[in-house]
Amino acid sequence: MSTDFNREKLILKPLSERASRVDSSLLLRNPKNKDSVEFVRSLPDMLAVRDMRKLARAIIKAKSTGAARIFMYGGHVIKCGLGPLLVKWIKNGTINCLATNGAGTIHDMEMALFGETSEDVEAGIKDGSFGMWQEIGEVYSKAINTAYSNNLGLGEALGNEILQRKGNTAISPLAAACEAGIPVTVHPALGGDIIHPYPDVSWEKLARAAEKDFDLLGERITQLTSGVVINAGSAVIMPEVFLKLLTSAINLGHDISDIAAASFDMIRQYRSLNNVVFRPTKALGGEQMVLTGHHELMLPLLDVFLEAEEGGNE
Secondary structure, three states: OOOOOOHHHOOOEOHHHOOEEEEHHHOOOOOOOHHHHHHHHOOOOOHHHHHHHHHHHHHHHHHHHOOOEEEEEOHHHHHOOOHHHHHHHHHHOOOOEEEEOHHHHHHHHHHHHHOEEEEOHHHHHHHOOOOOEHHHHHHHHHHHHHHHHHOOOHHHHHHHHHHHOOOOOOOOHHHHHHHHOOOEEEOOOOOOOOOOOOOOOOHHHHHHHHHHHHHHHHHHHOOOOOOEEEEEOOOOHHHHHHHHHHHHHHHOOOOOOOEEEEEEEOOOOHHHHHHHHHHHHHHHOEEEEEEEOOHHHHHHHHHHHHHHHHOOOO
16 A cells, blocks of 8 residues: 555544535525415426426326335535425425435535535645545444444435434435435445545445445335436436346336436436436336426425425415
8 A cells, every 4th residue: 555645644624614605594495385386387388397297296196106206316406405305305205215425415414413514625625625524524434333233224324323413304304214214325436425535434334335225225116117216416326326226126027117207407417317217218118307407496396396286275
């Protein structure tokens, strides 16, 4: 091993020294949607509006039959203030499985336990402090060790860690999923998250917990017939994981068909469109929905469409 790159010597700083760009005052609030429901009902029934309505109806149908309703997401969904929306969807049954990448868990944990997230990356690169925060490493390594000792997935271990530390469960999908008893799976790309350089974070234990979550998401995908899968803001990791698990489930003999598949992103991403929306629905049947726009606008809009299709406040 090179003596010029020894992670045991990394200097970690306390979070009190970090300037963050997002705090709890910026998160989604829970407005009354009566006027908003009337607004979405007035929209022209074409193009993106029609896709949003189709998706809302597919979710409601899947909810009534008990089919899988899988929401896959990247870290930006949490960073732009939508943790409370995912918590709402967990509690009211809109979704019954969450799957995210490593960044999705870090932003969730930072908001739930410390009330802020989204550091100044450029400033941190300049002085070598980007991602080097003591508290984040301590919490994450504790969760990984617990997962390893108790044969848990990473999502469950992180959610339980937030609960045990009395974090803000109203804004944490990880904690809310654990409270509700639904799967929340994590699929990290080794080397891609700020906690991976930390000397106390074991890649062996992290991989073991991620493998557990890989199988857990696969089990939920076996229930995807007439169900819904949504990918929001994960350009690579979740679309790739989803496609591998979908074909594995079929290889194992599960008859999967009639999938309602949707992509939410700020631009049209190759893997999200093909691996989540186009290829699965063309091969197995179902509906394709592509909603392009900022998450902080489009996902709350979906919530209003759901209320409109369910009857709103009439």
